[in-house]
Amino acid sequence: MVDPMLALNMLAQRAPKSGELNIPVGTIVLIIVGIVCLLLLALIGKVFNLWLQAFWSRAGVKMHDLIGMWFRKVDARAIVLSKIRAVKAGLLDITTNDLETHYLAGGRVQNVISSLIAADRARIDMTFKTACAIDLAGRDVLEAVHTSVNPKVIDCPNPASGKHAIEAVAKDGIQLKAKARVTVRTNIERLVGGATEETIIARVGEGIVTSIGSAETYKVVLENPDVISKRVLEKGLDAGTAFEILSIDIADVDVGINVGAQLQADQAEADKRRFQAEAEKRAAMARAREAEMTALVEENRAKVVEAEATVPLAIAEAFRNGNLGIMDYYRIKNIQADTSMRSAIGGEGKPSEQKKP
Numbered sequence: 001m002v003d004p005m006l007a008l009n010m011l012a013q014r015a016p017k018s019g020e021l022n023i024p025v026g027t028i029v030l031i032i033v034g035i036v037c038l039l040l041l042a043l044i045g046k047v048f049n050l051w052l053q054a055f056w057s058r059a060g061v062k063m064h065d066l067i068g069m070w071f072r073k074v075d076a077r078a079i080v081l082s083k084i085r086a087v088k089a090g091l092l093d094i095t096t097n098d099l100e101t102h103y104l105a106g107g108r109v110q111n112v113i114s115s116l117i118a119a120d121r122a123r124i125d126m127t128f129k130t131a132c133a134i135d136l137a138g139r140d141v142l143e144a145v146h147t148s149v150n151p152k153v154i155d156c157p158n159p160a161s162g163k164h165a166i167e168a169v170a171k172d173g174i175q176l177k178a179k180a181r182v183t184v185r186t187n188i189e190r191l192v193g194g195a196t197e198e199t200i201i202a203r204v205g206e207g208i209v210t211s212i213g214s215a216e217t218y219k220v221v222l223e224n225p226d227v228i229s230k231r232v233l234e235k236g237l238d239a240g241t242a243f244e245i246l247s248i249d250i251a252d253v254d255v256g257i258n259v260g261a262q263l264q265a266d267q268a269e270a271d272k273r274r275f276q277a278e279a280e281k282r283a284a285m286a287r288a289r290e291a292e293m294t295a296l297v298e299e300n301r302a303k304v305v306e307a308e309a310t311v312p313l314a315i316a317e318a319f320r321n322g323n324l325g326i327m328d329y330y331r332i333k334n335i336q337a338d339t340s341m342r343s344a345i346g347g348e349g350k351p352s353e354q355k356k357p
Contacts, residue, residue, distance in 0.1 A: 050080045057084045065096055074100055082113045089117045094128050107135045115141040119188075122149045126188050137192050144186040144242075151185040151246055154197055156204045165254065166205050168212035173260015176212050176221055178228065179252040180204055184243040194242030204248060207232035218255060225250040 054061035061080055069076040079099050086094045094116075103109050112131045119126040124145065134141040156179070157163040165177035182204055187194065211228040215221050221228065229248040238245040315332075318324035 050076055054080050054084060057087065059083045059087045061096055069100065072100075072104070074103055078109055079103060082109045085113050085117065089120060091116055091120065091128075098128060102132050102135075105132075105136060107132055111135060111140070111142050115145045118142065118145045118149070124148060124188065130188065130192075134188075134191050139191055139242075141191075144188065144191055147184075148186040148188060151183050154182045154184060154200060156180040156182055156201050156208075158198075158201055165252075166208050167256065168209040169259045170212055170215045170218040170221065172217045173258055173263070174218035175256030175259045176218055177254040177256050178208055178212065178225075178250060180208060180229070181249045181251050183246040183249070184238070185246060187238075187242055187244045190240075191242045195240055196242065199241055200237065200243055200245070203235075203237040204232060207235055207237060222253060222255070225253050 051061065051063050051066055059080065061083055066076050066080075069079060079096060082099055083094070083096055086092075091113075094113075099109050099113075102112065112128070112135050115131050115135075116126065116128060119131075122145065126145070131141050134144065157166055165179050167175060167177050169175050182200060184197075184200060208228055211231045212221055215227075228250055232248050233245065315324060315329070319329075
């Protein structure tokens, strides 16, 4: 494609200088007009097929609109095809400017038109602005319309999270493992700014845990699993989300471990260890007290031995001072011998050997 400004510069450079051959101004103007006409013909030839297609489809796309799209770097083919589909589907209130504006905003024009056609056939009230807002918000508006027409089922918990069941404990301490399937459809009015599927799964899981936890026994839940779904539905878990919950079905309920008995066993084991620690503490204190008393006895025995060692010295002193005679000494030895014999007979010790004076 030839740039008009470049052509004018080339002509200006080739213009004769003073003293050379002069070219009439009219010829220069005719050349410029010819170049512009060639450019216009080239642009028209580039978009002529799209214009002709839109003309025969009565889509109302004008030639200057297509040329403007080329200058604005807009995918004219996507705009024209989308406008043709909208006109053929009876969506006459959508203009070419609306489609081009949404394209320049980064939206998916063809996806929006497909969703509007699907919504119109399904008798769902959704405007073009609403569809554009949903698309620009990052949501798949076509999938939302399909989900609104054909509700989908969400597994709770989500198998992709690694959990295969929701675990809860009844009042009697028995654990139950439940699986639920939630049927939802898209709420178009709350799709922008509404919570996603993860919120639905979290709320349903919380409701199941609460319902099982409020049951008196696990048998009540096993007999009537529909009690769980009724209680969960009554809480209005779809508030503030982009979905409307149609039903909550309990797919499976299994009996788990006896959590109450396990907790009691753990508590008993903890009490046992505590009592054992206290008993060991008392035994250690008793052993320490026994060791103290043994040491005290040995200390007193040492004092007795020390006191007994002074008796012979006192007897010798009495002999020297004349306060003790030989007969008195023999009587003392006889008394000691009798005492030792009685002690031996009583099992308290062995009779000591009599020493000659």
